[in-house]
Amino acid sequence: MLDLQFIRENIETVRNACRDKRAPVDLDGLLGMDRERREAIQKADQLKAERNRASEEIARMKKEKQDASGRIAAMKAVGDEIKGLDERIRAIEASMRELLIHIPNIPHASCPAGGPEANRVVKEWGTIPEFDFKVQPHWDIGPALGLVDFDRGSRLSGSNFIAYFGMGARLERGLINFMIDLHVQKHGYREVWVPSVVRREMMFGTGQLPKLEEDMYHCGKDDLFLIPTAEVPVTNLHREETFDGAKLPVLYTAYTPCFRREAGSYGSDTRGLVRVHQFDKVEMVKFVKPETSYDELESLLGNAEDVLQTLGIPYRVLCLATGDMSFAAAKCYDIEAWAPGLGRWLEVSSCSNFEDFQARRMNIRYRPEKSGKTEYVHTLNGSGLALPRTVIAILENFQTEEGTVVVPEALRPYLGVSELKPGM
RNA sequence: GGAGAGGUGGCCGAGUCGGCUGAAGGCAACCGCCUGCUAAGCGGUUGUAGGGGCUUAAACCUCUACCCAGGGUUCGAAUCCCUGCCUCUCCGCCA
Numbered sequence: 318m319l320d321l322q323f324i325r326e327n328i329e330t331v332r333n334a335c336r337d338k339r340a341p342v343d344l345d346g347l348l349g350m351d352r353e354r355r356e357a358i359q360k361a362d363q364l365k366a367e368r369n370r371a372s373e374e375i376a377r378m379k380k381e382k383q384d385a386s387g388r389i390a391a392m393k394a395v396g397d398e399i400k401g402l403d404e405r406i407r408a409i410e411a412s413m414r415e416l417l418i419h420i421p422n423i424p425h426a427s428c429p430a431g432g433p434e435a436n437r438v439v440k441e442w443g444t445i446p447e448f449d450f451k452v453q454p455h456w457d458i459g460p461a462l463g464l465v466d467f468d469r470g471s472r473l474s475g476s477n478f479i480a481y482f483g484m485g486a487r488l489e490r491g492l493i494n495f496m497i498d499l500h501v502q503k504h505g506y507r508e509v510w511v512p513s514v515v516r517r518e519m520m521f522g523t524g525q526l527p528k529l530e531e532d533m534y535h536c537g538k539d540d541l542f543l544i545p546t547a548e549v550p551v552t553n554l555h556r557e558e559t560f561d562g563a564k565l566p567v568l569y570t571a572y573t574p575c576f577r578r579e580a581g582s583y584g585s586d587t588r589g590l591v592r593v594h595q596f597d598k599v600e601m602v603k604f605v606k607p608e609t610s611y612d613e614l615e616s617l618l619g620n621a622e623d624v625l626q627t628l629g630i631p632y633r634v635l636c637l638a639t640g641d642m643s644f645a646a647a648k649c650y651d652i653e654a655w656a657p658g659l660g661r662w663l664e665v666s667s668c669s670n671f672e673d674f675q676a677r678r679m680n681i682r683y684r685p686e687k688s689g690k691t692e693y694v695h696t697l698n699g700s701g702l703a704l705p706r707t708v709i710a711i712l713e714n715f716q717t718e719e720g721t722v723v724v725p726e727a728l729r730p731y732l733g734v735s736e737l738k739p740g741m
Numbered sequence: 742g743g744a745g746a747g748g749u750g751g752c753c754g755a756g757u758c759g760g761c762u763g764a765a766g767g768c769a770a771c772c773g774c775c776u777g778c779u780a781a782g783c784g785g786u787u788g789u790a791g792g793g794g795c796u797u798a799a800a801c802c803u804c805u806a807c808c809c810a811g812g813g814u815u816c817g818a819a820u821c822c823c824u825g826c827c828u829c830u831c832c833g834c835c836a
Contacts, residue, residue, distance in 0.1 A: 358793095359804095361792095362791090363805090369805090371816070372760065372816065372817045376761080377760090379760075380760085385816085388816070389817090390816080391816080392817080393815095393816060395816080396816060396817085
């Protein structure tokens, strides 16, 4: 959510953001309502001041046993007028809020302008492996080694749900532990564990709602949503709180399952592990002071990259264009791992700075050491990493001519083996 | 799932039959004073948001709102009523 005063004073910037992020919002209507609201408030406040004075007088008269019925009758009309104005203000504010929550965050000036085609590759790491045999896609390697079972997953829950068996299940569990250990021990994050279902309000807080309701699993009986990412519960952990400035930044890492209906994405990119409805992810979330948030974004990106570097998986980093960024983000980097079996890059992480956009919605502030005047924190998050595509990258990059997969050095303590072979 | 109790400022805690209660009292913090040092003591200050004024801006002035949240009753609500959320106690159920 943007600050109303900011919108008032930077209407063209906001207009551009709405256009870039394809969010048609009636900004002129909003400004009109803003004027109307302020007029009504002025009038109501005046009447309330009058009422307060009269109330005091009535109280005094009653105490002195005088007849106050004349005053009371006169104030009745004022009370009714105030009620009418308050109702009007409430209605205007509700309409304004409805518009406000649909206004996207303003992209940072350093982001390339345009749609997905304008995304800028800012880094490539590692060497794309060359194979002197015919490479296989993970959907052949996985089942052949008995690691993943697509058919039985679908039988349980429908298409694009999966089941892991044996070393496949252990690989999943090992990767989670490996990533969390790395972020906690090397990067200084604190591990948290949170619920996988949350209230509607939380989805508004981080900005998934109102836009993405169709993409989420919803438990109607309790009006709870299955989380699409740990970002939602972890960022909302501190809603309505004021941090002590000296305690910032606060860094969390969390493993959670993630649930996405992926409505409307059928047909493309849905084979194998590329796009599944339930997947595991290790997430990093930061609460920081505004002046440090862009440095924190770079280090967050570095922490996510470190996972791939430690595993030895080649990847590239994209700085997303204004039109390809999510609703709430001000700046976003995507990390894409190379998948030789598919012959393409796969997004395994998305690292974003939301500035104060989410903090405003959740009312998360901090008290600077010096001024004592509370300000909104900046929030950031990044995947570190999403599991299924990391599994794809491991299976496809480290496959051998014999059909086995060499386990990256860093994962061996977690898996207990150095190679994945059939029948394990 | 059933029954009950409760949610007041940074913290603790008082608010009687609705009427100078933004809110007693205590603690904490900050600023003075005092003081070989420390401690104690004395005086003062300390919430947030929204309007309006003034200003380059900040400071400042003024009004309004806020005693979990949202409605309602009333001339007037922290105080009465309804709904929601949360916490606690007891019973039931249970991995």
